[in-house]
Amino acid sequence: MPAKLEATLRVGVDVGGTNTDGVLLDPFSTSEANRGILAWHKAPTTTNPSIGIEQCITQLLTDAKVEPSRIASVTIGTTHFINAVVEKDRNRLARVAVIRLCGPFSRDVYPGIDWPEDLRDIICGYCGFVDGGLEIDGQIIRDIVEEQVKAEVEEIKKRGIKAIVVNGVFSPSDLEEKQEERVGDWIAKYYPEADVVLSKHVANLGFIARENAAILNASILPFARRTISSFQHAIASRLNLKCPIFLTQNDGTILQAHLAANVPIRTFSSGPTNSMCGAAFLVKHEFAEKEKRALLVCDIGGTTTDVGMLLASGLPRQAAAITDVSGVMMNFSCPDVKSIGLGGGSIVRKDSVTASLTVGPDSVGHHIKTRAHVFGGEVPTATDYAVACARANGQSLEVGDASRLPQSFYDNAPEYREVVKQMLESIIDRMKTNADDIEVLLVGGGAILVSDDEVLRGASKVLKPMFSGVANAIGAAIARVSGTVDTVVSTEGKTTQQAIDAVAQLAIDRAVENGAVRETVELAEMDAIPLQYIANKSRVIVKAVGDFDFAHKAAAPPPLAAEEDTEGDAIPEKDPAKAGKEGVREMTPEQIKAYVPTVNAQREWIVSETDLAWISTGCYILGTGGGGTPYPTFVRLREMVRKGAVLRIVSPDDLKDDALVACGGGKGSPTVGIEKLAGDEMMESQRTVYELVGRQPDAVIALEIGGGNGLQGLLIGASTNMNIPTVDGDWMGRAYPVAWQITPVVHGGDKAQFIPTVIADGNGNVMIIKSATTEKMIERAFRAALAEMGSHVACAKGPTTGARTKAWAVQHTISLAWRVGRAVALCRSQNQLDAVADVIIDAVGGPQTARTLFRGKIVSVERKTMKGHVHGEVVIAAQEGDGFEGVMKIPFKNENILATRVQADGTEEVVASVPDLISVCDSASGEAIGTPEYKYGILVMVIGITASDKWTSTPRGIEIGGPSAFGMDVEYKPLGTFVTPKSVIDEYCKA
Structure with a gap:
């Protein structure tokens, strides 16, 4: 009787909008010619993905003649969940309530404030503000109160909402108080039927972006559970596979299916990641282990080519902190992928004016087998021209019927080849991290568009590996387990490396909790960022990855939920050109050029939403790297305008000499600003000053135009009872680190120019300086108090006169920010970002x-x-x-x-x-x-x-x-x- 074979084989399935790809892989045979791939299958995606997955795996087992008992794992990559958001499908999106643990902060910036209106109306149902939250140093803003949470839960019940997000200020750094966890337990106690999502389990530092991600995650939870349950039943019940089931995550690692059902948002961008990881696997034999280095992967599909960098760690390079999905900003981990309109279905045509050949960006997509010439259609596609190129070179592609191609395709083949070559070279150059040539891997079904002998500028080698058409499914099959920690730590009495090492151990433990074998875990990413204005504090981010521990698979998955009919969750027909763009209202180049700001007969500039957006962009550019992002203040001001507030700007030239001019701005770490959204601290400090002065100001001027403080003048002006105007100018013309580096100190002398001066932290603590020797002394005193007041305060400087403002202010800097922002918006709308520097230069005065x-x-x-x-x-x-x-x-x-x-x-x-x-x-x-x-x-x-x-x-x-x-x-x-x-x-x- 033959020995029983162990369960060692892995199945990877990637469910795309067009095709469902699958592979059966033996991880112990990867050095062989077939790279351990025992079978592969590519088939059109079915309307019910679980049926397609079942059919795909059945075909793999049949082709490889493998018993189900030999399968050690099934890993699935899917775009199903992100499609629910992109398509704004009410049937697949639940309404969500938010409970914020914020104390007196963040109340002017409600959940979904910056979302497309139609998506916000579908998802955002309610927000309750309760005590809670931490300062950046771990001190408590307010203790959480069970009775407050109970009251909010009762209100949410009345509204019939069953998905609740808990979001606390600085919750990702809350390792001791565990405020979100405790509130989650209280919600479960009073409303056990509700789904509860803790923001810290979804994303990292950045209050608005983390909350957005948590809300979307909560909204798709019921749909995700149904979908993943259908996957589980197809695999476990109908295929009788007794193995763990995983879903691939955005960062190139895997999560067990029952855990992924709690955080489906982590699968949103897993498709490109799977392709990159699979491509690297297919060529790893080309490079010795000691030569680990970055590779560039071009995944050519039916409509687009997605290009990403695979780092030496084996994981994709991650995008910048903020990711946009359907107009919603989030900060969960996503691969840095750039796309161009080049795919197998890209439509090829001759430009009527230049007579030059163009490829894409429009495509016939998955209709290629009925519309391309080689398949009997009448639309000239990139696939048709690839077949013509191959035949012209004495080669052949086993795609369709080449005899159907008109002679013109062969005549234009050299030009087509050059256009595709230039498109790929351009995107390769944009994605490289240095000037050196880099190995480029071509994968995906559309890799046939590029000749095997093609030489691309910027590529030291172009590889089109065997099995490249199913690289996405291979990436799913080989993915590993990860654990990530993003937190703020103390570095007092230790080196930065010691601080990183402590966090690294937490990341390793988290990877093991997620199922990794401890001995295989290695550190993939590490970063430490010191925090401004805060002694001995750094933000530390560490990611650890390791192999899944199959020996403990039996204890991991809970019992399967009852199978549900998921026909209602079928994938609808969609237009790829519209994906992710619904609800985004961007101005056309013509509209930007024709736009005229409103300036009335009284020489008051009435600020619109458009003006505000351009000013905000310009402020950050004028901030010269500092000042913090203006975005939270921009969102707050835009909402005020939508509710009827009038933002007025006046010229400094029009001020009366005896006018009283206020000034205010924030002090502290920009890291605090992205977490602890403003409360009433700015107006609290202003009110205190003018109670001491005995009268209200006539106008207000920003301390600095650079960064977030560039918008504070507008906020102060619109928030006062008198709605005072903002002066078109500031005291720096840029951003500087300290508040005494201002033009009044340059021209007014060393003495204190602004008395009284007040700071407030928004949590009931106010500090007043009624007299001082110099502005530098005021700054030193406030900086000493800053750390004890949460490392971020609002500062109201005592008033000055209109005459001094005209003499000392850097003039027309709001106008300058507006022009700079307008220049960026125009270049972006025209897809001419290469020219943005020249346009900004023109906006600020020209080459001189x-x-x-x-x-x-x-x-x-x-x-x-x-x-x-x-x-x-x-x-x-x-x-x-x-x-x-x-x-x-x-x-x-x-x-x-x-x-x-x-x-x-x-x-x-x-x-x-x-x-x-x-x-x-x-x-x-x-x-x-x-x-x-x-x-x-x-x-x-x-x-x-x-x-x-x-x-x-x-x-x-x-x-x-x-x-x-x-x-x-x-x-x-x-x-x-x-x-x-x-x-x-x-x-x-x-x-």
């Missing part, structure tokens, strides 16, 4: 005032905290074709200080320095990148803008705001000639 200092990719970032400020340096390497050579080094202290160009021979030249503005912008979007967001591999452009003459006209201005103020032994040399920004009010006034 500003210029592009550098283009390239971030190749290293160093950070350390000194006296509450983050000091560091970012290094940017030039890329081929960008017109620059060598590298650029930019040291920063919260904001960028110098821009030094280093040539290949090692010679260095300082090309810009403070007080001139040095802004680093994302080449892919045109948006600013703050110093906390600097990250290896991001393509950037560096723009230099000449500082206002309020800084450069006197030696004192250079002393306070120049390189020496930051300890740099560099002589300030103006970048160009300052041009006063053109006033929007002067240009568009109707008077």
